């Protein structure tokens with residue numbers, strides 16, 4: 063990581079034509095205080111993400127992917143800068159609105175799956191609907207339908223401990239889609255999975271993204287993600303290094319081999 | 320068109336009860352351990368109260384039947400009060416500790432629930448209820464055990480003299496007193512851990528370390 067001045071993001075012409083914007087960050091800076099020192103992890107991130115896009119945030123370990131991701135997801139407040147979701151500045155939201163945002167607008171997928179261990183697959187998927195105020199029986203029907211969609215119709219009553227990693231991540235995906243969110247945020251969704259299972263999970267995410275017009279934002283090191291992403295945002299040392307469209311990336315990957 | 324962002328609804332208490340009961344059931348071994356602490360403390364309290372309420376009269380009655388008249392003595396009263404207080408305190412610390420451990424262990428689960436839309440107040444209720452249910456169950460068993468042991472011992476030692484001095488109303492009073500104390504100490508013990516859980520941030524869901 064060289065100490066070069068921030069290169070302006072070489073964004074492809076933000077072809078805004080007809081596309082609705084769903085996430086916008088403006089000069090997001092995040093600093094951590096480590097005793098005396100201040101560690102600046104995000105050094106001014108400005109980007110726009112459109113409805114229905116599949117975005118991968120790529121970059122070396124420690125470059126700030128998760129930090130950016132947490133700022134977008136309303137999980138962590140940036141030191142300065144703004145994050146807009148659906149044109150609402152999320153720093154202005156109160157606790158109830160933030161909870162609503164997390165419940166209805168955003169679906170989270172974690173590297174460690176994060177299923178509630180005491181609940182069955184069905185109950186895990188029902189949980190966000192229950193938090194959203196849906197009745198038990200409606201939630202149950204809808205959860206069963208989504209689990210069927212991710213190929214787990216025979217595992218409804220299994221606890222997470224009785225499921226493989228790939229199956230657990232499928233449950234987590236079903237849970238993230240439970241309240242028909244506008245955005246799916248996935249931080250290293252394939253980080254704990256083997257190559258093949260990872261591929262299937264990515265494929266599933268891509269299909270759900272296309273089917274439901276959901277925006278998927280995924281932070282990852284996983285080059286398998288490149289193939290399915292509409293755009294790849296490369297982060298290096300807290301800056302946007304470049305933003306690439308899929309067709310351009312294919313050439314790059316080809317050159318790498 | 321509805322506003323872009325709305326307010327999250329508050330769930331009815333029944334939902335928190337449902338989930339709290341399930342958490343207890345699944346973590347049965349841990350739950351039972353905490354339960355035993357409460358059972359022992361409350362059984363001890365009930366035993367002491369019952370014995371102290373009945374024994375002097377039973378002893379007097381027994382001696383009177385043998386032609387000896389004595390004044391009922393109440394020596395060692397302050398020592399027992401001290402013992403009871405100590406046992407209740409130990410019990411409270413035990414419950415608090417067990418709950419706190421459970422909260423710290425479940426950081427990812429709590430963070431995840433927050434990511435899924437759980438409100439602080441819901442998490443607070445969840446953990447508070449978990450302790451309260453343990454407290455209620457432990458108290459119930461403790462009272463029953465305390466009464467049974469004290470009555471058994473009294474009737475062994477004093478026979479008929481004990482039985483004629485056991486009054487239902489006294490026992491009910493003791494049971495009620497023990498129950499209130501049992502619930503009160505669990506509620507007090509649960510406050511800090513439940514608050515701690517409620518304050519946990521959604522970002523805890525992302526933590527990978529243990």
Ligand SMILES: Nc1ncnc2c1ncn2[C@@H]1O[C@H](COP(=O)(O)OP(=O)(O)OP(=O)(O)O)[C@@H](O)[C@H]1O
Nearest residue numbers: 094101103121122123124125126127128129130283
């Ligand atoms: N809570 C924190 N306190 C201090 N420093 C932090 C904290 N969280 C992250 N950092 C630092 O911020 C930098 C970026 O971290 P981040 O987790 O965003 O990286 P990343 O790109 O997601 O890496 P990886 O690919 O390994 O997940 C790292 O140098 C990390 O040490």
Ligand SMILES: [Mg+2]
Nearest residue numbers: 127128129281
């Ligand atoms: Mg990361």
